[in-house]
Each structure stands twice: as C-alpha cells, then as structure tokens.
Amino acid sequence: MTANTRVSLKLFGIAATAAAGAAFFLYTLKANGAPVAASSALKNPQTGGLKLQSASSLSFGPGGLLLVAESGSASVVAIETGDIGPLVKLKQRVDNVSGLIANGLGTTAENLTINDMAVNPDSGRIYISASRKPDNATSVITVDAEGKARQLDLTNLPWARITLPGGTNSKVTRITDVAFAGDRVLAAGSCNEEFASKIFSLPVPLEHGGTASIYSAETYHVAHRKWETKAPISSFIPYEENGQSYVVGAFACTPIAKFPLNDLKPGSQVKGVSVMELGSGNRPLDLFSYNKGGKRWLVTHTQRFHKPLFGPSNLWAARVDMAYLSKSEPTATNENATRRDTKQKAGPDGVEIVDSLFGAVQVDKLSDEEAIVLRETAAGLALEVAALP
Amino acid sequence: MLLRWLLCLSGLLFVQGCSPSPQEPQFDLRATADHFEARAANPAARRLLAAPNSNPADTFQVFIQGATTPLFGTYATRADSIIFQPAAPPVPGMSYRLQAGSSSHQHHIPAQQATAPPRVIGWMPRVSIVPANHLKFYLQFDQPMTQGDVWSHLQLHCETDGQQVLGAFREVELWDPTGTILTLWLHPGRQKTGVNLNQDEGPVLHAGKRYTLRVLGTWTATSGTALGQPWHLPFTVGPADHQQPAPEKWKLNISAENQLTIQFDEPLDFSPATPNTTERLWLETPTGQRLPTPLQATTTGATAQLDPTTAKTAPVLKVSPDIEDLAGNSISRPFERQME
Numbered sequence: 134m135t136a137n138t139r140v141s142l143k144l145f146g147i148a149a150t151a152a153a154g155a156a157f158f159l160y161t162l163k164a165n166g167a168p169v170a171a172s173s174a175l176k177n178p179q180t181g182g183l184k185l186q187s188a189s190s191l192s193f194g195p196g197g198l199l200l201v202a203e204s205g206s207a208s209v210v211a212i213e214t215g216d217i218g219p220l221v222k223l224k225q226r227v228d229n230v231s232g233l234i235a236n237g238l239g240t241t242a243e244n245l246t247i248n249d250m251a252v253n254p255d256s257g258r259i260y261i262s263a264s265r266k267p268d269n270a271t272s273v274i275t276v277d278a279e280g281k282a283r284q285l286d287l288t289n290l291p292w293a294r295i296t297l298p299g300g301t302n303s304k305v306t307r308i309t310d311v312a313f314a315g316d317r318v319l320a321a322g323s324c325n326e327e328f329a330s331k332i333f334s335l336p337v338p339l340e341h342g343g344t345a346s347i348y349s350a351e352t353y354h355v356a357h358r359k360w361e362t363k364a365p366i367s368s369f370i371p372y373e374e375n376g377q378s379y380v381v382g383a384f385a386c387t388p389i390a391k392f393p394l395n396d397l398k399p400g401s402q403v404k405g406v407s408v409m410e411l412g413s414g415n416r417p418l419d420l421f422s423y424n425k426g427g428k429r430w431l432v433t434h435t436q437r438f439h440k441p442l443f444g445p446s447n448l449w450a451a452r453v454d455m456a457y458l459s460k461s462e463p464t465a466t467n468e469n470a471t472r473r474d475t476k477q478k479a480g481p482d483g484v485e486i487v488d489s490l491f492g493a494v495q496v497d498k499l500s501d502e503e504a505i506v507l508r509e510t511a512a513g514l515a516l517e518v519a520a521l522p
Numbered sequence: 523m524l525l526r527w528l529l530c531l532s533g534l535l536f537v538q539g540c541s542p543s544p545q546e547p548q549f550d551l552r553a554t555a556d557h558f559e560a561r562a563a564n565p566a567a568r569r570l571l572a573a574p575n576s577n578p579a580d581t582f583q584v585f586i587q588g589a590t591t592p593l594f595g596t597y598a599t600r601a602d603s604i605i606f607q608p609a610a611p612p613v614p615g616m617s618y619r620l621q622a623g624s625s626s627h628q629h630h631i632p633a634q635q636a637t638a639p640p641r642v643i644g645w646m647p648r649v650s651i652v653p654a655n656h657l658k659f660y661l662q663f664d665q666p667m668t669q670g671d672v673w674s675h676l677q678l679h680c681e682t683d684g685q686q687v688l689g690a691f692r693e694v695e696l697w698d699p700t701g702t703i704l705t706l707w708l709h710p711g712r713q714k715t716g717v718n719l720n721q722d723e724g725p726v727l728h729a730g731k732r733y734t735l736r737v738l739g740t741w742t743a744t745s746g747t748a749l750g751q752p753w754h755l756p757f758t759v760g761p762a763d764h765q766q767p768a769p770e771k772w773k774l775n776i777s778a779e780n781q782l783t784i785q786f787d788e789p790l791d792f793s794p795a796t797p798n799t800t801e802r803l804w805l806e807t808p809t810g811q812r813l814p815t816p817l818q819a820t821t822t823g824a825t826a827q828l829d830p831t832t833a834k835t836a837p838v839l840k841v842s843p844d845i846e847d848l849a850g851n852s853i854s855r856p857f858e859r860q861m862e
Contacts, residue, residue, distance in 0.1 A: 264670055
C-alpha cells in the first residue's frame with residue numbers, strides 16, 4: 134500500500150486482506166451405479182405447472198427421463214415424459230423442419246432459433262428445443278417416426294427443478310451441456326462474470342429444490358502447452374473405465390480431455406488429462422459415443438470458423454477411437470497428446486472425419502448404427518437418419 | 523361452387539357464407555388474449571365432442587396466416603367446447619385462422635401501441651483504455667432483449683484500420699436472469715497468448731489502436747421494438763496486462779461524511795449485474811463478523827456509506843481472491859499460467 138493509504142488505514146482502522154482459499158465447495162462422489170429407471174429418478178416431483186424459462190440443452194436418461202438445461206434460471210429440469218418406447222426410428226426425411234416448427238410456434242422460420250436436439254434412446258422420438266423471436270418464448274417439440282411434430286405437453290408430467298449452486302445470483306448463466314451418468318446427473322456451465330470451467334454433479338434421485346456439488350476443472354491445453362484453468366467445457370459425455378467415472382469434455386479450442394470424478398476431496402480441483410487435439414478454429418457442438426466393429430467411438434460434432442475442409446460444410450464431425458481415452462502415460466497425454474492430422478481426411482489411426490454428418494446443425498445418436506441429424510439444406514433444415522461408419 | 527368451398531376452407535369467407543349442411547358440425551370460434559375456443563353451434567358439433575374417441579386436435583386447429591402447419595398447443599375439451607392453449611402466446615399484430623368442423627374464422631390481434639425502444643443504460647468496463655488482452659464487456663439494457671442471434675446485431679470496428687474485426691466474439695450468449703444484461707466475451711482463443719486461434723488468426727485487439735463496440739439499431743427488445751439508433755462504445759487499446767491485481771496497493775479513504783472510497787490499483791472486472799457486491803468485496807468487524815454495509819463497485823473503485831458507529835469500529839475490508847482485472851488475471855493467479 135502507499136504511504137498515504139497506510140495512514141488512512143491506521144487512521145480509520147481498515148485493512149485490506151485477501152481471503153485465503155478459493156470459494157469452491159466440493160464433495161466426494163460415489164462411483165457410478167447401475168442405470169436408474171425414470172420412476173425412481175425423481176424425488177418429491179411436481180406435477181403440472183411447469184413453465185420452462187429456456188432450454189439451452191437437452192438429453193435423456195433411462196425410462197424417458199428428459200433433462201433440460203434451463204439456463205435462464207441456472208437450473209436443470211428433469212421431466213418424466215413417459216415416452217418409454219418401443220423404439221421406432223424416423224421413417225423418412227422431414228424437409229423444412231424449421232418452417233414446420235416455426236409455424237407451430239406462431240412464427241416464421243427466420244424468427245426461430247433451434248437450441249438443441251436429443252433423441253430418446255427408448256423410443257427413437259426426437260426432441261427439439263426451440264425459441265421464438267422477439268419474445269424468446271421457448272418450447273420443447275417432439276417429432277415422431279411419422280415426422281409429425283407437436284409440443285411436448287407438460288400438463289400432467291412429473292418434474293423436478295434443481296438450481297445449480299450460485300445460480301440464482303447469476304454466477305452461472307449458461308449450462309452448456311447436461312447428461313445422465315448412472316447415480317448422478319452431470320452439467321457443465323459458463324459464468325457471466327468469470328471465465329471458468331465448472332462441472333456440476335446432481336445426485337440421483339433428482340430432488341425438486343435440491344442442489345448440486347460443484348467442481349472447478351483445469352485442463353492441460355495441448356496447443357499452447359499451458360494448464361488451462363479457465364476454458365469452459367462446450368460439450369461432454371460421462372465415461373467409465375476400470376471402475377473409474379470420468380467426464381470426457383470438448384473445449385472451444387478443441388482439445389478432448391477426461392476428468393476423473395472418483396475420489397475427489399472437498400476443496401480440490403478436477404485436473405483433466407488432454408488426450409486429443411482436433412485442430413484450431415473449431416467450436417464443439419455435441420459429443421456422443423457408439424460401438425461398432427469391436428471398437429467404441431467418440432463422435433465430436435463441430436462448427437468450423439473458416440472455410441470447410443474435406444467436405445461441403447463448415448459443420449462437420451470426426452470420430453475418435455476411444456482407446457485414445459485409455460492412455461494415461463505422459464508420452465501420450467497433455468503435451469504429447471495425439472493430434473489429428475488436419476491436412477488429411479483421416480489420421481492418425483483411429484481418427485477420421487464422418488462424411489454423413491457434414492452440414493449437421495444438430496446431431497444425436499439413435500443407435501450404434503445410426504444418428505439423427507438436423508441438416509442444413511437449400512430449403513431450410515431437414516431432419517433425417519444418417520448412417521454411422 | 524368449388525371456388526366458394528375452397529375459400530371457405532382457406533378461411534377467406536366467414537362461416538355464414540359457406541352454407542354447410544345442418545348435419546355438419548358447426549362451431550362458434552373466438553380468440554382471447556391467451557387462448558382460442560371452439561364452441562359447439564349445432565347438435566352435430568355437440569355429438570362430435572361427445573364421441574368417445576373424439577380427438578380435439580383433429581376437430582379444432584389454429585393457423586397463422588399462410589401456414590399449413592397448425593399451432594402447437596394443448597387442448598381441453600368441455601361439454602360443448604374445446605379450449606386450445608397455444609404453446610407460445612398469440613402475438614399482437616398477427617392474423618390467425620381458426621378451423622373447426624365446417625366452421626372457419628379469421629382473427630386479427632391488433633398491434634400493440636409502439637413501446638419505447640430499448641436503450642443501453644449501463645456498460646462495463648468504465649474506462650477509455652483497455653489492455654490488449656482485454657476479455658469482456660457487459661451491456662445493460664433497460665428492458666429484456668431478443669435472444670438467439672445477438673451476434674448479428676453486434677460489431678467490433680477498428681477505427682484505426684477503418685474496418686470491422688471479424689470473429690471478434692465468443693459466440694455463446696450469456697444473459698443474466700432478467701434478460702437485460704449480456705456478457706460479451708472477446709474470443710479468448712484469440713486473446714490468449716499462444717492458443718492456436720491466437721497464432722492462426724491473431725489477437726482481436728492491438729495495442730495503440732482505436733476501436734468501437736457497436737450495437738446495431740436492428741436489435742429488438744422482446745416487445746418487438748428495435749433500438750432504432752445504434753449505440754457506440756469507443757475505446758483505445760493499451761499494452762497487454764499480465765499482472766495480477768494487488769489489493770495491498772489499493773487506496774482507501776473515509777470522508778468526513780463516513781463515505782468509504784476504495785481506489786483499485788488497476789481497472790477490475792465488475793458486472794452491472796452486481797454493482798452491489800457482497801460476494802467479492804465486503805466489510806467485517808475486527809472480530810470477523812460480516813457487516814451488512816453494501817459496497818458499490820465499478821471498474822476503477824468501490825464506495826460504501828458507513829454509519830458513524832461502523833466507521834469508528836475499525837472495520838476490515840475483505841477481498842475475494844477470484845476478483846479479476848480486465849485481462850482475467852485474478853488476485854489468486856494470472857490468467858495465463860505456465861505448465862507446472
């Protein structure tokens with residue numbers, strides 16, 4: 134402090150001190166358990182009266198449990214849709230879905246924003262969150278196998294809302310992704326006053342009015358060889374390996390990293406291990422995994438800032454052999470993480486562009502053979518089934 | 523006759539002009555501020571509603587003008603009527619076509635009187651010079667704004683070069699719960715030294731150059747009224763800042779009127795959402811009890827009005843270590859940290 138300030142401090146008895154320790158609240162998590170049916174996934178559920186303030190991200194748990202990231206309230210809303218199958222996939226391509234949904238919401242396609250899309254793995258039904266301009270009215274729309282779109286009727290559905298820690302004080306203002314992970318629901322969020330990577334864990338059953346544990350994550354950033362404490366996770370999937378639970382996340386500068394969730398101690402940070410660098414100038418939109426050919430694949434769906442490479446659109450996807458995620462040795466992680474060959478369509482071994490996903494505005498897994506794609510076309514957005522390689 | 527029926531079906535003629543047979547279900551159709559209603563107008567319509575397998579969505583549909591897909595919504599069937607609640611509220615200024623059985627009705631909702639255009643009433647940081655590795659702006663409007671494509675209404679211009687800076691923002695919309703305060707990140711991948719985007723594209727800002735953040739007049743509030751007039755925030759860029767804020771260099775003073783003023787050692791990052799900060803700056807008694815006295819923080823400093831008793835009891839200013847400067851350097855750690 135300056136001399137004058139010292140005088141002031143002495144005179145008025147005020148001292149400036151930095152409070153010790155970061156204000157993070159962490160709790161040890163249990164290992165993942167068996168999947169939980171939707172009927173037991175909610176605790177003290179509400180029925181009726183649900184009005185979604187927003188729906189920035191959608192995903193499904195078992196038994197038709199729909200998870201909605203309600204960024205406006207920094208909350209996760211879980212809804213028992215009762216949509217439990219049987220599985221019937223979209224029978225044929227649906228053209229101009231944007232116009233169809235816009236008309237259903239009382240507007241035109243140019244005044245519609247598609248926020249996210251998720252496929253219910255039990256039924257194959259497609260769920261789309263959409264907002265209308267100028268009033269930001271938000272709805273969840275379903276599209277069935279016949280291509281028929283309708284509003285998800287929330288009138289009689291059980292639901293629970295869990296506000297993330299600090300959410301009502303606007304610390305977390307956008308939930309970038311949410312996913313069911315056995316005995317917990319995980320969410321990743323961005324703060325409006327802090328460029329930080331936060332992972333939230335919500336215990337299952339999800340209790341209406343309950344809360345979540347919060348983790349602060351740091352990742353080794355492959356591109357500039359520094360520990361990246363700040364970059365928010367854009368998209369993630371839960372992942373288990375040898376009894377360990379992980380979050381596998383994608384970041385704006387496109388490293389793929391995994392974060393171990395077992396054995397966390399209160400007050401600690403989650404340190405991620407970077408296993409893959411996909412190349413610069415891309416923004417991850419979605420992640421999902423599938424099994425094929427005796428391998429488990431991670432699909433990263435991405436928007437490229439620049440002109441398209443190796444395909445017709447700057448919306449593209451790559452698949453990565455998830456064996457790369459098992460690597461933990463220093464010679465294969467962080468500064469030595471595998472880098473995608475950005476000059477080629479494929480390479481190194483187990484890393485390749487997925488041709489069927491070019492132009493996908495939204496994509497989600499339907500099965501180990503196919504994905505549902507909301508694709509850009511000259512006549513608006515089309516909804517269709519795409520084969521996975 | 524064919525043309526007449528086509529007009530009836532398209533809703534261009536009113537019910538009485540279509541001359542349906544008495545055996546066809548007829549409804550009186552009306553709209554309220556938040557829902558639409560079809561009331562049975564003849565025995566055939568009442569029989570239709572009472573039929574055990576009657577689906578109200580097949581009987582009663584509402585369309586916006588020119589649409590072939592009906593509005594989404596939920597139905598409630600009563601003894602002699604169907605209530606349709608649209609998924610999104612009806613919009614003033616729009617025309618709707620109500621269709622039930624052989625009845626059709628065109629309904630226009632009068633446009634609202636023009637509301638006052640939205641205005642930018644606050645912003646951060648409140649300085650004319652920002653560091654070259656500056657990270658974010660906050661924009662505060664006087665009413666909720668339309669979300670979803672804010673990037674088409676925001677531009678960063680380099681006045682020194684006379685051109686727009688493309689790819690300047692991290693295109694993730696971060697709104698406060700009221701929908702009036704937007705956090706606007708300059709792309710961290712470009713602003714952070716050595717990140718691949720920084721190397722490939724270069725930084726967003728360059729020291730020594732002048733810039734203007736522009737909010738275009740096309741952006742509307744949720745009322746539908748546009749700004750009309752663009753809003754500009756000019757600023758100059760100084761050298762990059764890699765130093766952490768140092769509270770020990772802050773200057774504190776209490777006036778004769780018991781006004782506490784704190785002058786930061788460098789501009790700090792506070793949002794208009796939380797000028798009344800309690801989580802990052804607060805006062806305690808010498809024995810560690812938190813005082814309710816609020817601190818009003820802005821970019822360059824903070825103030826608090828102390829009561830005379832508090833002023834005499836030697837309060838302690840507590841500072842959270844996660845307070846950051848404009849370049850993201852916090853009290854606890856610099857924004858860019860070498861690998862450990």
